Amino acid sequence: MSSLEPNVEQRRMEIPVMPAWVIWAGAVGLLVIATVSVFILLSLFGGGTEQDKIRLEVVKLAGSIVIGTGGAVALLLAARRQRTTELDLDHRTRVAVANEHDATERRITELYTAATEQLGSDKAPVRLAGLHALDRLGQTYPSHRQTIIDVFCSYLCMPFTPPADTRQRRLVPSGPRRLGLRPPARHGGATRTLITDLRNALDTSSLVDDLEGVRQELKVRLTAQRLIVDHLRPYHDRNGNPTNPKFWDNLNLDLTGAILIDWDMHHCHVRTCHFNKASFQGTAMFVEAEFQNSAFFDGATFQGPAVFGRASFQGYTWFDEVSFQDEAYFRDASFQGNAWFDKVSFHGEANFGRASFRHEVRFSEASFQDSDFDGATFQGFASFSEASFQESAHFNEASFQRVAYFAGASFRDSADFDGAVFQDAKFLRTSFQSGADFDDATFRGSASFSEASFQDSANFNASFQGDAHFDEVSFRESAWFEMAVFQNSANFDESVFQGSAHFNEVSFRGFALFRGVSFNDSAWFDNVSFQDTVHFDKASFHGVADFSETSFHGEVYFKNAKALKSGTCIFPAGWSPHYPPEPLSDPFFGWAVLVGDESASSAKGRDPEVGVGLQNQLASHDSED
Structure with a gap:
């Protein structure tokens, strides 16, 4: 009852x-x-x-x-x-x-x-019949669908060696095979007997049987995979209603540790999925897949291409310590929740072009080969701390709407951030071993490159709307800041320019700090506009320092600045020292502080030869040495 x-x-x-x-x-x-x-x-x-x-x-x-x-x-x-x-x-x-x-x-x-x-049968046809029987059972009784999907997933999580590994095993023993009652023969010092020949023959037969069994098991597993994904595709009509009669709604997948071969989950809808430590053999397709809740891929291995184009992750997403052996394609993917890619290894191209990250995303300690984040949108905190980019990294026109954290990252090839928009950029101790391009980039908040290292040319024809920090930065090759705009303070203290430094037509609207900077090559400040105080205290000029047609609207400090023998400093006419000039003594300037004349450009009311005379003094001082 x-x-x-x-x-x-x-x-x-x-x-x-x-x-x-x-x-x-x-x-x-x-x-x-x-x-x-x-x-x-x-x-x-x-x-x-x-x-x-x-x-x-x-x-x-x-x-x-x-x-x-x-x-x-x-x-x-x-x-x-x-x-x-x-x-x-x-x-x-x-x-x-x-x-x-x-x-x-x-x-x-x-x-x-x-x-x-x-x-559980040892015969593949019987196992196939069991799969189809369970599938019909779920189609007839909806309340048991999740249980049946769990059975399919559990079967795929069972240990299995794909045929690709089996092909490397030899199916026949080397050398002639002797059967029958014949006298034993010696081959290479070893005595061949009837028992040895029979054992070799049986071993060969066993290998053939094993290979056939693996192929049959592969057929069973591919059927289980197909049955699962067939129930995950709704095929919506124009009104958003599912049209697939086989669609089972609100399913969870638990494929932890599963071995999946040519997994095809395109256009599928799943509630929560677990692919932790799963092994994807061949191509893994997730095109336009929708993950309604959390998606777990921690520790998974993708041995072939992983295609997540236009996939939608509605909840939290974990890809920590995943290994992508081939291309990882996330172009136009959407991450509505937090996404973690910490310690991920991308051995092929990582394509996140036009991807959208609505909340926090982390690529900390990730390893990239060729990477593409062009046009990507980061609405939350984006961390690439300690990440390694072995080949070119593209972030052109990317949008970082909160903190972009690249502290300790290493770019071993070109790093392209052309047209990128940063709300708050952190490139502390970042290493750029090849060209770094930030042309037309916009830094709306603070831009910090403190202690960064640029081994090749660095291009910063950019707009800095917040404070810009380039203190203790090392520029091994030419540094281009031409036509850049610094709305607030710009700090270059203790930086080293091994190559030429180009600041032509730059606009400094806040404090400009170049204290202790070493210009080991030419430094070009043509047509630069300093709207506020500028400090070159203890700066050293080893090459030509051209300040011609520079406009100083605030106080200018060159206290204890050094002009070495090879250096020639050119200043605009109409300037006079704020304090009485001191005698020139090698290798220091003979004055401590200069203040700008509001009419320096036309030298009205001042001796127009003061600036020129200062140039002549420095030039003669150089010639005497």
Whole structure:
């Protein structure tokens, strides 16, 4: 009997059953009351007077009331009987439904048990039959679909060696095979016997059988994979309704540690999936797949191309310590939750072009070969700390709407950030071993390149709307800042320019700090505009330092700046020292502080030869040495 029956039985027990003697006692009581009433009425109202008639009418009225009350009692008893009958019918119906449900569940259990037992068979056709039996079971009974998908996933998580490894094994032994009762022969000092030949023959037969078994098992596994993904594709119509009759909604996948071959999950919808430490052999397709909740790929290995183009990750996504042996294609992918790619190894191209990261994303300690993040959008914190880019890295027109954290990253080939937009850029201790291009980039907040190293040319024709930090930076080759705009302070303290430094037509609208900077080659500051205070204290110029047509609108400090023998410093005419000049002594300038004349460009009201004379002094000083 079903579990529903006790509840119904309990409800029935709440209504007390009327004993039979109550009915007979009631009938006798009514008969006695009727007889007694007749004798009383005759004795009291049998005289025929008007007064007796009135009293008789009152008695009749009372009797009608009594009769009506009795009818009401009878109706109540009839209703009670009807309710009892209906409860009994409902009870029988529920029992029938429960029995049918129990019978169905028993039938499902029997079919499920039989099908799962078939999966344990050593014969591939039997295992295939078990898979299809479970698939039909799930199609017929929706409440068991998740359980059946779990069985399929568990089967794929069983240990398996793909045929690719088996092809490397030799199927026949080397050398001639001798059978029969023949005298033993020696080959290479070893005695061949009949037993050895028979063992070799049996081993060869076993290898062939093993290979065939592996191929059959591969067929079974590919069927299990196909059955899973067939139930994950809704194929929506224009109204967003699924049109695939095989689609099973709200499924979870647990393929932890599974070996998946040519896994094709394009256009699939899955709720939560676990691919932790899974091994993807061949191409893994996730094009336009939708992950409605969390997606776990931690420790997975993709031995072939991994294609996630236009995939949608609605929840958290984990790709920590994943190994992509071939191309990793995430172009136009959308990550709505946090995404972690820490310590990922990309052995092929990593393409995240136009990908969208709505929240935090981390590529900390990741290893890239060729990487493409062109046009990608990072709406949350983006971390590439300690990441290694072995080949070219492309971030052209990428948008970092919060912190872009590249601290300790290493770019061994070209790094292209042309047209990129940064809200807050952190390139602390970053190493650029080849060309670094930030042309047309926009730094809306702070831009910090402190202690960074540029081994090749660095291009920063960019807009710095916040504070710019280039302190203690090493530029081994030419550094190009031409036409850059610094809206706030620009800090180049203690930086070293081994190659030429180009600041032509740069606009410094805040403090410009070049204290202790070493210009080991030419330094070009033509047509530069310093709107606020500028410091070149303790700066050293080893080559030509051209400040011609430079506009200084604030205080200019060159205290203890060095002009070495090979250096020639050219300043605009119309400038005079703020303090009395001191005698020139090699290798220091003979003045400490210069202040700009508001009319320096035209030298009105000042001696126009002051600046020229300073140039001549430096030039003659050089010639004497």
